[in-house]
Amino acid sequence: MKITFILPAIGKKQGKKYIGTWKMEPLTVAVLKALTPWNVQTELFDDRIELIDYNTKTDLVCITVETYTAKRSYQIAARFRERGIPVVMGGYHATICPEETENYCDSVIVGNAEGVWRQMLADAGNRRLQKRYAGGIGTYSVRPDKSIFTGKKYLPVSLVETGRGCNHSCEFCSISRFYDSRYHARSHELIESDIKASPYKYFFLVDDNLVANRKNALELFRRIEPLKIKWAGQGTLSMAKDPELLRAMKKSGCEIILIGFESLDNANLKQMNKSFNYALGERDELVKRVHDAGIGIYATFVFGYDNDDEKTVEQALQFSKKHNFYTAAFNHLLPFPNTRLYDRLKEENRLIYDKWWLADGYNYGELSFVPKKISPEGLSKACRDARKEFSSFGTVMSRGFASLGRTSPLLWGLFWGMNLRIGGEVDQKMNVPIGENLDELPK
Ligand code: SF4
CATH class of the missing domain: 3.20.20.70 (Aldolase class I)
Structure with missing residues (x-):
């Protein structure tokens, strides 16, 4: 079995590269990777920094949905579901608006996913995904597996x-x-x-x-x-x-x-x-x-x-x-x-x-x-x-x-690069459409 994690971007203007500040590693994905059994293959597409391969061979797509990225998440899900690949959604938006989210996927995890992750994977393996999983509210007790970030350019x-x-x-x-x-x-x-x-x-x-x-x-x-x-x-x-x-x-x-x-x-x-x-x-x-x-x-x-x-x-x-x-x-x-x-x-x-x-x-x-x-x-x-x-x-x-x-001197050095870059990106960020025109390669 193979699962594909996707972290959607917000959006970008047509013909322009994605706006580049603050790309930190998506910790949630590493936590879920750590909870995934060793014999399940995994891959990650971070929509903020790379193209999604919609033709990837996979058995299950798992998308983290924030309110800002909900529209983009639903667009991505539709592309995989056209191929008959089931899509599971979780995250803040999926938890807050499960009735909306479940219209765009096969299964929704409400709350923190850690507690129901293995159950959900087992159900997916048996082709018996439930419509909803009730994850708990709280913290987790595993060390995140950051090997899933290998080759990705994060801060x-x-x-x-x-x-x-x-x-x-x-x-x-x-x-x-x-x-x-x-x-x-x-x-x-x-x-x-x-x-x-x-x-x-x-x-x-x-x-x-x-x-x-x-x-x-x-x-x-x-x-x-x-x-x-x-x-x-x-x-x-x-x-x-x-x-x-x-x-x-x-x-x-x-x-x-x-x-x-x-x-x-x-x-x-x-x-x-x-x-x-x-x-x-x-x-x-x-x-x-x-x-x-x-x-x-x-x-x-x-x-x-x-x-x-x-x-x-x-x-x-x-x-x-x-x-x-x-x-x-x-x-x-x-x-x-x-x-x-x-x-x-x-x-x-x-x-x-x-x-x-x-x-x-x-x-x-x-x-x-x-x-x-x-x-x-x-x-x-x-x-x-x-x-x-x-x-x-x-x-x-x-x-x-x-x-x-x-x-410290290093943080002081970082101050210059970060603040001047933020200034250069203010106008680029304004009026970026939510959830559209994202299928071009970021440069
Ligand atoms: S203080 Fe707490 S409740 Fe208020 S905005 Fe910050 S995180 Fe939210």
């Missing part, structure tokens, strides 16, 4: 999963919905073993909120400190109120932490149910503490809440420039299915598309709903302009020199 950074879920419940977040606002820590023994097995010194610790559980985070940081690695991961600004946590984080090798500021406007934060509101000046003080600890910040913002307009985007841009963040993302809000945000906007009759992820004519970078104080086009442009300005040559130069010494 030389090893991904190691440390936890899943988050104990907050922001209105727009599909993670909190998926995990029911709970955090699931992975075994520290397995994390340590994954790190030791990696040929790389640089790691991305995959976690929706590394500091969701303080005790767990402290224990993990102390455990990995002797391994002398450098890592980036995802946390929250509130961790800066905890000097012991911040120190342990740095000593364990933290170089960059992604912090979702989301908004600087307290009314917006309240509306999105972001539980951390900060007094004037407090946010600046907490950012300073993170920087003083020797940790760079990847700041993310989201715009489209009811108090947002061009001014709030500009305010976030100035805040990011003032603090010389390592990098920052200025994104517009997207109503992901089955979130409270989606339900509210639908009820308020503000959705432009009922299902933007399947709509013909919906392109990356466009709004799929109508904000209160600014037009959809106006907000899309404001976000684009902020990205462009933050990654302009002059801004990158001043940010780079201001943050000299904050991170």
Whole structure:
């Protein structure tokens, strides 16, 4: 028996190469590969970096579906099903919208696939695939088998999963919905073993909120400190109120932490149910503490809440420039299915598309709903302009020199290549069609 894993891309403009930043190894595939019996052959097509061979000899196609890639996933599935090859789909979107997904495949795995993977493969081998498999919610206990990435060009950074879920419940977040606002820590023994097995010194610790559980985070940081690695991961600004946590984080090798500021406007934060509101000046003080600890910040913002307009985007841009963040993302809000945000906007009759992820004519970078104080086009442009300005040559130069010494020399070196490249790709990314024109060879 042979199975084919496929990781779909979002889309690309006709005749243009796929946009190249941030191609990290798809960890989920390596986990499933590890759970696949030795006598089952496997192959992977990563649609972001290579062509899919639709004529490949295979017995089963397994596709990871995200909301952004749902349309493309369904197109790919149709090509294989035409040949009579069964297709199984899993992932966040398949879990959140199984009724939709099952229209395009033979079987859907709802929840984390690890718990039902071997059963599903056995059923596929006996040609008795069930329509649905109920995977659990939680973490797994195998070491990912990254041999499936051999020959593929990913960033030389090893991904190691440390936890899943988050104990907050922001209105727009599909993670909190998926995990029911709970955090699931992975075994520290397995994390340590994954790190030791990696040929790389640089790691991305995959976690929706590394500091969701303080005790767990402290224990993990102390455990990995002797391994002398450098890592980036995802946390929250509130961790800066905890000097012991911040120190342990740095000593364990933290170089960059992604912090979702989301908004600087307290009314917006309240509306999105972001539980951390900060007094004037407090946010600046907490950012300073993170920087003083020797940790760079990847700041993310989201715009489209009811108090947002061009001014709030500009305010976030100035805040990011003032603090010389390592990098920052200025994104517009997207109503992901089955979130409270989606339900509210639908009820308020503000959705432009009922299902933007399947709509013909919906392109990356466009709004799929109508904000209160600014037009959809106006907000899309404001976000684009902020990205462009933050990654302009002059801004990158001043940010780079201001943050000299904050991170290790290698990360500082990476800063230049990464930020200048992001600037060059801002306009390429705008208006990429979702799920179409993907069958040309990336150059
Ligand atoms: S803190 Fe982040 S991961 Fe947690 S619910 Fe909010 S947006 Fe989602």
